[in-house]
Amino acid sequence: MKQTGDLHLMKRINKSIVMELIRHESPISRASIAEKTGLTKATVSSLVSELIESRLVDEIGAGESRGGRKPMLLLFNRTAGYAIGVDLGVTYITAVMTDLNGEIVNEVKIQHDNPPRDELIAELTRCIRELAERVPESAYGVVGIGIGIPGFADEEGNVLFAPNLGWEHVPLQRMLEDEFGIPVVIDNEANAGAVGEKEFGAGTRWPSLVYVSISAGIGTGIIIKEELYRGMSGFSGEIGHVSIQHDGKPCRCGNAGCWELYASEKALLDEAKEVYGQPRMKVDQLIRLAEEGDAKALALFDRLGRYLGIGIVNIINAFNPPAIIIGGRLAQAEAWLKQPLLEVVERRSLPYPRAQLEVQFSELGVRSTVLGACSFAISKFFSSTKVSVE
């Protein structure tokens, strides 16, 4: 019996290796899969047949021949199923549906004013349902839902703490799985953003990166050698609460002088309130003013860029990452933030860890988190038994 179990496991592993290769390198021939994996041609053929049967792989016309019969090429069937990804923000919900390659096919956005928890969950459910009802005809339909939250979740998808939503201990994964009957993954919005940029955006070139999400607060997602670094119990990445001023402003986290009190959207808008004497300035408004050359707006962004630089110096010195990617809502102010930020980095970080570093702004803009959330759902689908040996 033991041996059967081992063979079963082996086959399952081989099948997922073949699937991964077709997903990432399609179109590809059976012969080159055998070459790249070291599996025998017979094994590859049998696994590929199963994948074709499960509709995840298609066979298309002949490829280049190296003498002899032209090989048929295998194509990943990216429309065999669809994923839903959600960015659950403090003032908005953005939800997208993508195919299995992360191409967006549909999107729903709403604004909200952070209503009581159950109302917000009802809104969230409506957004997901709206997308799910529009899923194209396909073999698997919606394969899963990923949600990026502004807070912490445990491995069972319970939202432990989302201070800006005012949530504590919400079993969100279970609630949504009960509602929709498909797998749900919950993770921090910055972790999702890091994965989004790594898979589909500015980070595809690097095996490791630190993603810095600058929105209401500052969150970071750390990817080390292709894996999210979550810390011992999932709470890593709170670099927004690293103190940059020991006797600075008090923070709701219990610390004082935290980076996000000086370099987040909230910090920018608080400053703007003072400078313009207007209570409700918005980021878009400040960007418009900066575009018009308004000196006060330019000074605000310059100052923010410098404060961002200070925290980024800490990240460089602590992690020596090959890339830092700046995302979140403030990434749209790149034109005014980048220069002062880079000046501080140049002047203050240690030269060796800085030497080969690249600092980039997000390529996916406000969609880093939703696309990362889709990626979580897609990964879960491919690691599930559906694509393994039944």
Ligand SMILES: [Zn+2]
């Ligand atoms: Zn803090």
